[in-house]
Every structure is written in structure tokens, then in C-alpha cells.
Amino acid sequence: MYYHYYSSADWEKIMAFSANRETPFLVVLLDKVQQKYQEFRRYFPAAKIYYAVKANPEIEVLSVLRDQGSCFDIASIFELDRMLELGVSADRMSFGNTIKKARHIRESYEKGVRLFASDCEADIRNIAREAPGSRVFIRLLMDAVSSDSDWPLSRKFGCQPRMSADLMILAADLGLEPYGVSFHVGSQQREIPAWEAAIAQVQRLFDSMAKKNIPLQAINMGGGFPADYLVKANPLSVYAEEISRYLSQYFGQSIPEIYLEPGRGLVGEAGVLVSEVVTIAKKTKTDLRRWIYTDVGIFNGLMETVGESIKYPIYAEKSGDTGDVIIAGPTCDSMDIMYEHFKYQLPLSLESGDRLYWLSTGAYTASYSAVEFNGFPPLKTYCL
Numbered sequence: 584m585y586y587h588y589y590s591s592a593d594w595e596k597i598m599a600f601s602a603n604r605e606t607p608f609l610v611v612l613l614d615k616v617q618q619k620y621q622e623f624r625r626y627f628p629a630a631k632i633y634y635a636v637k638a639n640p641e642i643e644v645l646s647v648l649r650d651q652g653s654c655f656d657i658a659s660i661f662e663l664d665r666m667l668e669l670g671v672s673a674d675r676m677s678f679g680n681t682i683k684k685a686r687h688i689r690e691s692y693e694k695g696v697r698l699f700a701s702d703c704e705a706d707i708r709n710i711a712r713e714a715p716g717s718r719v720f721i722r723l724l725m726d727a728v729s730s731d732s733d734w735p736l737s738r739k740f741g742c743q744p745r746m747s748a749d750l751m752i753l754a755a756d757l758g759l760e761p762y763g764v765s766f767h768v769g770s771q772q773r774e775i776p777a778w779e780a781a782i783a784q785v786q787r788l789f790d791s792m793a794k795k796n797i798p799l800q801a802i803n804m805g806g807g808f809p810a811d812y813l814v815k816a817n818p819l820s821v822y823a824e825e826i827s828r829y830l831s832q833y834f835g836q837s838i839p840e841i842y843l844e845p846g847r848g849l850v851g852e853a854g855v856l857v858s859e860v861v862t863i864a865k866k867t868k869t870d871l872r873r874w875i876y877t878d879v880g881i882f883n884g885l886m887e888t889v890g891e892s893i894k895y896p897i898y899a900e901k902s903g904d905t906g907d908v909i910i911a912g913p914t915c916d917s918m919d920i921m922y923e924h925f926k927y928q929l930p931l932s933l934e935s936g937d938r939l940y941w942l943s944t945g946a947y948t949a950s951y952s953a954v955e956f957n958g959f960p961p962l963k964t965y966c967l
Contacts, residue, residue, distance in 0.1 A: 638846025810851025854945025880912010
């Protein structure tokens with residue numbers, strides 16, 4: 584059993600709320616969101632915390648973080664407008680998505696955003712034209728470092744150091760402020776040395792820019808901080824201690840301003856996804872593994888199980904002896920299989936109608952959910 588992921592009081596609250604409620608749905612414990620934000624504040628006291636809205640954009644989650652004093656990393660005009668409607672001023676937001684339309688840059692600028700991330704010439708020119716004088720982070724390509732994470736970011740974002748330098752020079756020439764360097768070590772990054780590799784690259788870029796009279800001021804480390812799934816991660820305090828050591832090692836007494844953009848690491852453990860077993864089957868009479876079909880799958884909340892990348896702890900109310908299972912979702916799509924190769928085990932007494940609880944599902948579940956694939960509605964979220 585996985586009671587250790589939550590206090591007995593939290594678990595009782597979840598179970599009481601879930602009783603007789605139609606599945607699937609996500610329960611988010613707001614006090615755990617608040618506690619995790621305070622952990623980031625405690626262990627990274629000098630850092631500016633920009634919550635990655637895309638991880639979980641529920642109004643109640645955003646409101647708790649707003650009231651705690653968090654800043655916000657937005658990826659779209661929609662997210663910007665949501666934050667403005669919640670009373671968050673634009674100076675507490677950063678447009679962290681490097682892929683954005685020119686007219687959206689202009690709109691965000693007109694609404695007060697002055698901090699952008701970029702990784703290509705076309706985007707820099709758009710920012711200079713549509714958001715003149717703004718600060719820009721140039722994002723470094725971290726594909727090699729990211730590949731060690733459970734959810735790598737591949738080569739889609741960032742650029743090589745030499746191009747980063749060229750973009751900073753271009754930004755300065757166009758009247759922008761090359762403010763610093765951003766990177767992302769990969770989502771659910773459990774290997775702490777990944778941050779050292781990134782910081783070492785950043786330090787070299789800071790030095791080369793200083794020689795060109797472009798003094799950089801800040802490092803945006805993005806996200807990557809892990810949540811506890813089936814494979815547990817080190818406590819946040821350990822990440823903070825090691826990252827602080829890396830910064831001192833490479834920057835000495837002249838550590839730049841530090842920005843963090845936690846998403847999964849901030850809200851992941853606050854969520855429990857409640858689902859129901861639809862049916863149980865075997866493909867042959869001698870099959871040793873059962874197929875467990877649930878009412879939640881890849882397309883309505885569990886996208887990050889693609890490739891069995893994120894392995895959620897799963898709790899079943901039934902007890903007793905367990906056996907190997909393949910766990911699949913409810914849609915008419917053969918891709919909708921969450922776990923086939925990793926050896927998940929569930930009770931042999933499990934039956935249709937029994938409930939399964941997917942733990943640490945507060946991030947990238949409801950926000951990944953399809954609108955109406957196969958007629959299944961988006962995953963409902965309830966905040967307690």
C-alpha cells in the first residue's frame with residue numbers, strides 16, 4: 584500500500600470525498616500545494632519562483648500560489664489572461680514559451696509582460712519589434728542532459744551555446760536587454776548532476792558575453808524538479824544543496840539572480856486520480872497476466888504514461904495476493920495502454936467496479952486531457 588505518500592488525515596479526506604462520486608476525476612489537496620511552495624521558498628531563499636501554469640492550471644491552485652506570492656511562467660495568451668483575471672499583475676509573469684506568434688508577443692507586451700524567453704533569430708526579431716526594450720532569456724539546448732530525465736524535452740527547445748551568444752548580440756543590437764540564460768534539464772529529472780552540466784555551460788556563456796560588453800544578470804533554471812512516483816526522488820533540500828554548491832563552484836561570490844519554474848515538482852504530489860476498473864480480461868486461457876481496463880487512460884489524463892515514462896504509484900482498495908497485469912484505458916485506440924512492459928502487480932481479487940487510485944497525479948494530467956476523444960469528457964478536477 585502507498586499510504587506513506589499522504590498523511591492519514593489527507594487519505595481520509597480523499598476517500599470521504601471520493602465515495603459515490605462518478606469516476607474518473609482528479610483530487611488536488613491545496614494544502615500540499617502550499618506546503619510544497621513553502622519548501623521551494625525555504626530551500627531556494629534567493630530564487631524567484633515562477634510556477635509553470637501548464638502543469639495544473641486550476642483556478643484554486645493558481646489562487647493559492649498567487650496568495651503565497653508566487654510568480655508565474657506562462658506559455659500562451661490564454662494563460663496570461665487567466666492570471667490577469669485572478670488579479671496577478673503582468674510584472675509577476677514571464678512568457679517562457681519560445682514558440683509564440685508575433686501578435687501574441689504584442690498583446691502580452693500591451694498587457695504589461697516585459698520578460699520573454701527565446702531561442703531563435705526570428706523570435707528575437709519579433710520580440711524586438713512587438714515588445715521593444717523587453718528583457719530576454721536565451722534558452723540553451725539541453726538534449727544530452729535532458730535525456731537522463733523520465734520525460735526528456737529532446738531537441739525542440741533551445742539552441743547551442745555559439746548560437747545563444749549570437750542571439751544575445753542580436754538582441755542587444757535590436758534594443759532588447761539580454762537578461763540571462765535559461766535551460767531545462769528535462770522533466771522529472773532525478774539525476775542531480777544534470778544541473779552541474781547545465782550550470783557549467785551557462786558560466787562559460789556568461790564569461791564570453793562579458794568580454795563582448797554584454798553583462799548577463801540572471802539564470803533561469805526552468806523546471807525539472809521531480810515528484811515522488813513509483814521511483815522516489817531525493818528530497819528537495821538535497822537538490823537545493825547541490826545546486827547551490829554548483830553555483831558557488833562556477834560563479835564564486837558573483838552568483839547571478841536565480842529564476843526557477845517548477846511545475847511537476849510543486850503540484851505533482853498534491854493530486855490523486857480516482858478511477859474505476861471497467862473490465863478484466865485474458866487473451867488466452869493460459870495467459871499469466873490479466874488485462875485491467877480502467878475508465879481513465881492516455882487520452883483522458885495519463886498522457887505521461889506514453890512509453891511508460893512516468894510510473895505512477897497505484898493503490899487498489901482490494902487486498903490479498905497480487906499478480907502481473909497490463910493496464911489499459913477505455914478508448915478504441917490501441918495506443919491507449921499505460922503499462923505493459925513494466926511489471927505492475929494488482930490484487931488477484933480485483934473486479935469490475937473496483938477503484939484504483941493513481942498517486943502523485945497533480946501535474947500534467949487534467950491539463951493533458953483530450954476534449955472529447957471517443958466521446959470521453961476531459962478529466963474533472965476537484966480541489967480540497
